[in-house]
Amino acid sequence: MSRERILADIRRALRRREALDPNVVRSLSARDAAVTPHVLPAYDEDLVARLVRKHEALHGSAVRVANAGGIVNAVIEYLRAHDLPERFVSAALAPLTELPWGDGVACEFRPARGDDRLAVSVADAAIAETGTLVLVSAPGAPMSHNYLPEHHVVVVESARVVKWQEDVWPLLRQRPDFPPRGIAMISGPSKTADVEQTIEYGAHGPRNVHLVVVES
Amino acid sequence: MSVVAESTRAFARRSRKALLDGDLQAALKRARGGFVDHRRSAIEALPEFERLRDAANEIREHTLSHLDYYLELFERNVAANGGTVHWASTPADLNRIVLDICRSAGAKLVAKGKSMVSEEVDLHVALKEAGIERMETDLGEYIIQLADEPPSHIIAPAVHKTREQITELFHRHHARYGIEGRAEDREAIVAEARRVLRKAFLDADVGITGANFLIAETGSNIIVTNEGNGDLSSCLPKVHIVTAGIEKVIPTLEDLSVFLRLLGRSATGQEMSAYSTLYSGPAREGDDDGPREYHVVLLDNGRSTMLGNEFREMLRCIRCGACLNHCPVYSSIGGHAYGWVYSGPMGAVLTPLVKGIDAAFDLPNACTLNGRCQEVCPMRIPLPSLLRRLRQRQLEARFTPRGQRFMLAAWSYAAARPRFYRLLTGAAGRVLGRLGRRKGRFSWLPLARGWTRGRDFPAPQGATFMSQWAKARRNGS
Numbered sequence: 001m002s003r004e005r006i007l008a009d010i011r012r013a014l015r016r017r018e019a020l021d022p023n024v025v026r027s028l029s030a031r032d033a034a035v036t037p038h039v040l041p042a043y044d045e046d047l048v049a050r051l052v053r054k055h056e057a058l059h060g061s062a063v064r065v066a067n068a069g070g071i072v073n074a075v076i077e078y079l080r081a082h083d084l085p086e087r088f089v090s091a092a093l094a095p096l097t098e099l100p101w102g103d104g105v106a107c108e109f110r111p112a113r114g115d116d117r118l119a120v121s122v123a124d125a126a127i128a129e130t131g132t133l134v135l136v137s138a139p140g141a142p143m144s145h146n147y148l149p150e151h152h153v154v155v156v157e158s159a160r161v162v163k164w165q166e167d168v169w170p171l172l173r174q175r176p177d178f179p180p181r182g183i184a185m186i187s188g189p190s191k192t193a194d195v196e197q198t199i200e201y202g203a204h205g206p207r208n209v210h211l212v213v214v215e216s
Numbered sequence: 217m218s219v220v221a222e223s224t225r226a227f228a229r230r231s232r233k234a235l236l237d238g239d240l241q242a243a244l245k246r247a248r249g250g251f252v253d254h255r256r257s258a259i260e261a262l263p264e265f266e267r268l269r270d271a272a273n274e275i276r277e278h279t280l281s282h283l284d285y286y287l288e289l290f291e292r293n294v295a296a297n298g299g300t301v302h303w304a305s306t307p308a309d310l311n312r313i314v315l316d317i318c319r320s321a322g323a324k325l326v327a328k329g330k331s332m333v334s335e336e337v338d339l340h341v342a343l344k345e346a347g348i349e350r351m352e353t354d355l356g357e358y359i360i361q362l363a364d365e366p367p368s369h370i371i372a373p374a375v376h377k378t379r380e381q382i383t384e385l386f387h388r389h390h391a392r393y394g395i396e397g398r399a400e401d402r403e404a405i406v407a408e409a410r411r412v413l414r415k416a417f418l419d420a421d422v423g424i425t426g427a428n429f430l431i432a433e434t435g436s437n438i439i440v441t442n443e444g445n446g447d448l449s450s451c452l453p454k455v456h457i458v459t460a461g462i463e464k465v466i467p468t469l470e471d472l473s474v475f476l477r478l479l480g481r482s483a484t485g486q487e488m489s490a491y492s493t494l495y496s497g498p499a500r501e502g503d504d505d506g507p508r509e510y511h512v513v514l515l516d517n518g519r520s521t522m523l524g525n526e527f528r529e530m531l532r533c534i535r536c537g538a539c540l541n542h543c544p545v546y547s548s549i550g551g552h553a554y555g556w557v558y559s560g561p562m563g564a565v566l567t568p569l570v571k572g573i574d575a576a577f578d579l580p581n582a583c584t585l586n587g588r589c590q591e592v593c594p595m596r597i598p599l600p601s602l603l604r605r606l607r608q609r610q611l612e613a614r615f616t617p618r619g620q621r622f623m624l625a626a627w628s629y630a631a632a633r634p635r636f637y638r639l640l641t642g643a644a645g646r647v648l649g650r651l652g653r654r655k656g657r658f659s660w661l662p663l664a665r666g667w668t669r670g671r672d673f674p675a676p677q678g679a680t681f682m683s684q685w686a687k688a689r690r691n692g693s
Contacts, residue, residue, distance in 0.1 A: 002304055002309050003303035006514070006516045013521065032468050037473070038271040039477075041262055114417075130488045132488055142504035142505040144451060147448050177500070181500055190442070190443055193484070194355040195382055196378070196379050197251075206444075
């Protein structure tokens, strides 16, 4: 069996005959359970302002709205500005499930298909340090929404904007489903530099990520 | 398999060919500056970079020192998420495990994300022999799949291809999808690839990806991409297989954050790549999508041996490609000249260690020991020292050609005897100095044809440094 052979080879390389003794195992568990951040890059900037600035620098677009009701307008304006049909897929999560979309707008709660033009998602957190949106998979929040449609609108509550990536991990550890199946950290739209080392957007995933920050 | 991957012996011949390849030289020239400049500005903007390097090294060293513990912890947590860990000692083991999973899923089409481990074991050959169609989904990997070539850079596999070559490849291969015209500009090329590969994501039975890291705490793999192809390969097909080297495991999510800050900056000068995604097991109850099966295949292939010898530092490598981008040799000849999937300084170390020092004799010697690779390596791997150690191994195993061995022995005899050495170099300096007085250089010298074929040899000024120093001391200056 490869498994036993590899583990035996590793132990031989480490000049140990057996698995670790219980005292060492206890110290390793203690190290890992302490989960202290190592090095946090210093910065002093309003978190939401930085999130928006960083996200835009990554070729994303953003808008700030006063409350959840503002999401409807933000999405419809985006659809019109990009000449998109008023039909899209959405995460079945609050506050998206309770929005008054109005007549003629088809908001569908299902996984994305290959020809969907736009998905609307809710971020579990956003990292101001790097302009990164954190989307966790769960019932009602399929991963395909992040990668298949051409456009991605991501709603984030301003209270969920954190300073560093390391602030996300304790939040996730509180979830009953930890570790969630998928943790997507999205920093701007899909891109490639495989042709002439020059960036083109919309490689396989969205051409644009539109951030809607809801004040809370 | 293509010509380039067959042999690691013909380095000199391939290098000469690469130097004369105008398309390749144009592509390399364009790539060089971009990678180097972007990396430098990203690092200048982060004063904590050196501390992050220290922290990452400490984490890697800690994990490697307890590698059995962290691999078993990872395995337990993958199982707790409903996934399975498989162990592969050799490339043949890995290919067999992957094929078994594919067969029991009845797979006809595999969507593949970028994975250097899969390149390392020639998984594409195994899949082909088993009659399973494979679509590489990273645009660069897809281009070289169409060209039937191995990658020439670990993060930019098609860096050697010009736009015109890509247009031709697409034109030749995409007729079968009913695509008639030529995609001439970048936007059209990317759009055409999106259209063709989208169908692969949706139709594939199995998705195979690599892992930038494995996280023991959560039993997750993380993939870092800019295109999103790895994510589509991970979450659309009904089976997801991850292939990874055993050195990829790290303890916790906090540890991961340190590496993510180093990886993008060192590779492409990005603070974060567009997509960094952690996957932990198959779809859960109530999930709307996601694979039914989740497998991780861990590959040893010489790594556990390196753990116990003087090449252990190489296991710290995070495959960012910075050493390639800063290497004057790589920048001149590109990746294919190295003869295997890993190229540049990291490839010159890894290839002989995995493939055998006799199979890749030239690689450790094709280095000027300028040290830039070590300076830019986020993990501070002492690549020049490792290359020197390989040269020593070659010498000890008598793989070094006899003439070179004789010269090295003669030099080491003289160098260990300072007075004899001074006498010898003094005499050589005087003779050459006198002979070359008129021109100040030699266009031809006995025993040094290898040097003078490409450039002139400067004539010595006459007196050696030691004798000038002694003279200056005597004159009291």
